[in-house]
Amino acid sequence: MTRTGTRREARAALGGILAAAVMAIAGTAVAQEKVLRVGMTAADIPYPAGQPDQGFEGFRFMGYMLYDPLVLWDLSSADKPAALIPGLAESWSVDATDKTKWTFKLRQGVKYHDGGEFTADDVLWNFEVARDTKAKHYDPKQAAQIATRIPDLKEIRKVDKYTIEIITHTPTAYVPYQVSFWFMPSKAHWEKVGSWEAFAKQPVGTGPWKLQRLVPRERAEMVGHKEYWNPKRVPKVDRIILLPIPEASARTAALLSRQVDWIEAPSPDTIPRLKQAGMQIVTNGYPHNWAIAPSRAAGSPWNDVRVRKAANLCIDREGINQLLGGLSLPAKGHMPPGDTWFGKPKFELGYRPDEARKMMAEAGFSGSKKLTVKIAISTSGSGQMQPLPMFEAIQANLNECFFNVTAEVMEWNALTAFARNPANHPDIVKAGVDSVIISRAIQDPFSAFDRFYLPNRIPPGGSNWGMVDDPEYTALLKKASQSFDLETQNLVLGEMHAALVDKAEWIWVTHDVNPRALARNVKGFVQAKSWFQDLTPVTKD
Amino acid sequence: MLGYILRRTLYTVPIVLGVTMLCFALVYLGPSDPLSAILPEDAPKELIDRIKKEYGLDKPLPVQYAVWLGKAVTGDLGTSIATRRLVAEEIPPALFNSLLLAVLASALAFAVGTLLGAIAGYFHGRPIDRVVTAIAVTGVSVPHYWLAIVLVIIFSVEWDILPSMGMGPDGSTDFRLTGENLRHLILPTVALSVIPMAIVARTVREAVRETMSQEFVQALWAKGLTGRRVLGHVAKNAAPTILAVMGLQLGYLLGGSILIETVFAWPGTGLLLNNSIFSRDIPMLQGVILVLALFFVALNLLVDIMQAALDPRIKR
Numbered sequence: 125m126t127r128t129g130t131r132r133e134a135r136a137a138l139g140g141i142l143a144a145a146v147m148a149i150a151g152t153a154v155a156q157e158k159v160l161r162v163g164m165t166a167a168d169i170p171y172p173a174g175q176p177d178q179g180f181e182g183f184r185f186m187g188y189m190l191y192d193p194l195v196l197w198d199l200s201s202a203d204k205p206a207a208l209i210p211g212l213a214e215s216w217s218v219d220a221t222d223k224t225k226w227t228f229k230l231r232q233g234v235k236y237h238d239g240g241e242f243t244a245d246d247v248l249w250n251f252e253v254a255r256d257t258k259a260k261h262y263d264p265k266q267a268a269q270i271a272t273r274i275p276d277l278k279e280i281r282k283v284d285k286y287t288i289e290i291i292t293h294t295p296t297a298y299v300p301y302q303v304s305f306w307f308m309p310s311k312a313h314w315e316k317v318g319s320w321e322a323f324a325k326q327p328v329g330t331g332p333w334k335l336q337r338l339v340p341r342e343r344a345e346m347v348g349h350k351e352y353w354n355p356k357r358v359p360k361v362d363r364i365i366l367l368p369i370p371e372a373s374a375r376t377a378a379l380l381s382r383q384v385d386w387i388e389a390p391s392p393d394t395i396p397r398l399k400q401a402g403m404q405i406v407t408n409g410y411p412h413n414w415a416i417a418p419s420r421a422a423g424s425p426w427n428d429v430r431v432r433k434a435a436n437l438c439i440d441r442e443g444i445n446q447l448l449g450g451l452s453l454p455a456k457g458h459m460p461p462g463d464t465w466f467g468k469p470k471f472e473l474g475y476r477p478d479e480a481r482k483m484m485a486e487a488g489f490s491g492s493k494k495l496t497v498k499i500a501i502s503t504s505g506s507g508q509m510q511p512l513p514m515f516e517a518i519q520a521n522l523n524e525c526f527f528n529v530t531a532e533v534m535e536w537n538a539l540t541a542f543a544r545n546p547a548n549h550p551d552i553v554k555a556g557v558d559s560v561i562i563s564r565a566i567q568d569p570f571s572a573f574d575r576f577y578l579p580n581r582i583p584p585g586g587s588n589w590g591m592v593d594d595p596e597y598t599a600l601l602k603k604a605s606q607s608f609d610l611e612t613q614n615l616v617l618g619e620m621h622a623a624l625v626d627k628a629e630w631i632w633v634t635h636d637v638n639p640r641a642l643a644r645n646v647k648g649f650v651q652a653k654s655w656f657q658d659l660t661p662v663t664k665d
Numbered sequence: 666m667l668g669y670i671l672r673r674t675l676y677t678v679p680i681v682l683g684v685t686m687l688c689f690a691l692v693y694l695g696p697s698d699p700l701s702a703i704l705p706e707d708a709p710k711e712l713i714d715r716i717k718k719e720y721g722l723d724k725p726l727p728v729q730y731a732v733w734l735g736k737a738v739t740g741d742l743g744t745s746i747a748t749r750r751l752v753a754e755e756i757p758p759a760l761f762n763s764l765l766l767a768v769l770a771s772a773l774a775f776a777v778g779t780l781l782g783a784i785a786g787y788f789h790g791r792p793i794d795r796v797v798t799a800i801a802v803t804g805v806s807v808p809h810y811w812l813a814i815v816l817v818i819i820f821s822v823e824w825d826i827l828p829s830m831g832m833g834p835d836g837s838t839d840f841r842l843t844g845e846n847l848r849h850l851i852l853p854t855v856a857l858s859v860i861p862m863a864i865v866a867r868t869v870r871e872a873v874r875e876t877m878s879q880e881f882v883q884a885l886w887a888k889g890l891t892g893r894r895v896l897g898h899v900a901k902n903a904a905p906t907i908l909a910v911m912g913l914q915l916g917y918l919l920g921g922s923i924l925i926e927t928v929f930a931w932p933g934t935g936l937l938l939n940n941s942i943f944s945r946d947i948p949m950l951q952g953v954i955l956v957l958a959l960f961f962v963a964l965n966l967l968v969d970i971m972q973a974a975l976d977p978r979i980k981r
Contacts, residue, residue, distance in 0.1 A: 167940045264719040265703050271712050272705045321749055342836045342932045369930050373814055377829040381821040575707055584710025
């Protein structure tokens with residue numbers, strides 16, 4: 125062996141060792157990357173540019189992950205209802221003399237994903253995105269999504285770089301709730317890319333997660349935003365992969381075959397199998413409502429309070445809970461039991477069919493003279509749980525109490541379009557429908573009460589499909605919206621809730637418990653009593 | 666032959682136009698509207714009207730259709746209402762993904778179906794014919810989405826040997842012909858191939874049986890040809906019918922795999938179409954239907970031409 129040959133061999137050996145070491149280090153780095161794969165119920169990745177679509181699942185997995193609103197929800201506790209906390213705004217207050225003027229002090233030093241700074245200009249610019257139809261950056265899609273969330277905002281003024289004033293059409297204490305749904309994409313980044321189409325491919329927000337890759341209908345990959353303004357909420361896993369898997373059995377199979385670590389909304393019949401495989405089933409009550417909203421239009425069979433109360437007493441909610449594999453919270457009212465706004469209603473919901481039949485008899489009905497009602501319901505849909513089996517159970521219950529219940533079954537989008545007309549609309553009257561079942565988010569005072577029970581919210585003004593027009597509700601809701609002290613506001617909303625239950629305004633059935641199944645190695649998740657969840661503390665062994 | 670091809674090509678224009686027109690009308694005839702995907706459920710009417718105007722959906726239906734068609738002929742299929750993504754950019758990758766599945770499923774279906782059908786037809790009336798017929802009837806009768814779920818339960822959940830969803834660990838954009846990615850193809854391909862396999866088997870059986878009973882086959886036997894050579898002649902005579910069925914099946918597989926793609930979360934045109942239908946996303950729906958209709962028509966044209974080449978009598 126020559127010296128040259130020995131050196132060459134030595135260099136080659138050294139090179140090989142170095143290459144192997146580099147590969148080993150890289151391999152270790154790859155192997156150590158902690159990836160959380162989540163199977164969503166949505167059929168597509170929620171819209172990533174600003175205000176998301178796909179309902180509150182879009183808010184959960186895109187909105188609150190990539191962006192922040194001025195006011196956030198506290199999602200750190202599983203025990204108490206999620207309350208509002210400072211977000212991009214550190215504090216806010218209403219003017220002592222002019223209750224239409226709110227001052228928001230913005231958090232300083234908040235960085236966008238591209239390193240830019242969040243300031244008052246971003247808030248003003250985002251208001252134009254939603255409202256100024258002549259602005260270059262106006263986006264009809266985002267405008268449509270946010271319009272019903274910030275209805276009272278009239279104008280936004282810049283006081284200084286870190287202070288803004290929000291002017292409302294009329295005095296309302298709900299401004300903090302409204303802005304909690306409104307996300308702040310980066311003005312500077314939009315101006316750099318020039319269109320919302322381009323922004324959607326590379327969105328920039330201030331949220332705890334940064335979008336790294338998006339394949340339509342397949343996956344969105346996010347990594348942690350290490351410079352997030354709240355160090356406690358810097359994500360613990362390195363990467364999260366969101367996969368749209370709308371088919372419930374496909375989601376379950378994906379979890380059982382270890383293709384995902386987390387699935388949203390497993391169907392109740394798969395829970396025993398998931399548990400058997402060692403999966404964690406996580407549930408918690410949250411502001412969700414599954415109820416029959418009756419028509420209160422002239423001539424409706426539901427106008428008699430005895431009929432509404434009888435229906436409320438004739439539904440076996442525990443039986444429905446069993447049907448749902450225990451994944452529901454039997455209703456005691458419009459809000460879930462224990463909610464801040466539950467109040468002290470006197471009328472107690474329960475399954476007391478004898479009492480119900482007595483009330484129906486007083487209202488003039490009997491076994492030979494049944495009251496015919498027709499309920500519009502969807503085959504599936506956002507938050508609708510298991511609508512048809514649940515309907516059949518309710519139908520069987522009510523038919524035992526001198527009702528003759530029939531259904532108008534339609535597809536989810538068709539049902540929501542159907543309910544955009546009031547109960548006395550000729551098409552609805554022609555269909556013979558006098559009640560609808562649409563599950564509802566009841567997260568804030570407006571979405572929980574105002575939109576259903578104020579006369580100015582009768583379609584086309586909102587979601588008061590049943591045309592409820594009760595002076596007591598109107599007065600209480602006005603009082604609540606004018607109560608700028610949160611404690612007082614909550615007390616008034618409790619009174620409102622008690623009034624609703626005492627008049628059996630709706631026929632409340634159940635509340636979803638937001639089930640999700642997690643692989644056994646997923647740790648640190650706290651399921652908040654909210655439609656939204658925080659994935660930043662989640663780890664994976 | 667050129668005249669025949671031109672004539673057949675011209676016939677396809679009204680077919681494609683008719684399909685798009687019908688779909689456009691059907692979406693509007695159904696309940697709900699194209700804005701349901703982007704509007705909150707409690708959107709007031711004034712907001713709906715304003716957004717409708719901004720998307721040009723307030724114009725009369727024929728005007729909307731004419732505007733869409735005018736742009737479509739220039740290759741501009743518009744922008745999805747639901748996702749804000751360009752329709753022309755969305756369709757090609759989805760079409761590739763579906764095509765991959767359809768071609769593999771067709772190859773499997775045609776190979777196995779032809780083999781089974783030929784055996785059954787050749788041994789007409791014998792026990793093996795009955796067995797094949799029973800398999801074919803079962804294959805046609807089994808709902809393929811149910812079969813898909815059963816396959817997932819067995820191979821993914823219980824035995825944990827094949828993946829249950831997706832195009833690979835890194836998704837379709839990073840799809841390469843690697844062992845891991847190919848494993849993702851197995852279950853959807855098998856589930857998708859069962860119905861066409863059964864149809865092809867039945868068609869081939871009938872075609873072979875019918876051809877076998879013709880006089881020229883008796884003449885071939887009388888001339889002392891071997892069974893294999895007789896089967897070759899039979900196959901050539903039965904080919905036009907079989908080809909037509911195969912062409913149709915490939916077309917169906919491309920456009921009709923909505924359920925399979927949903928069960929396996931396979932990002933193809935079926936899934937795209939499914940999402941578009943449920944979100945009433947008219948530009949996307951129209952774009953996908955137009956492309957699929959063009960594909961289907963082109964496929965049929967190709968089959969017609971191949972049939973004419975195999976049997977010149979068809980040209981007449």
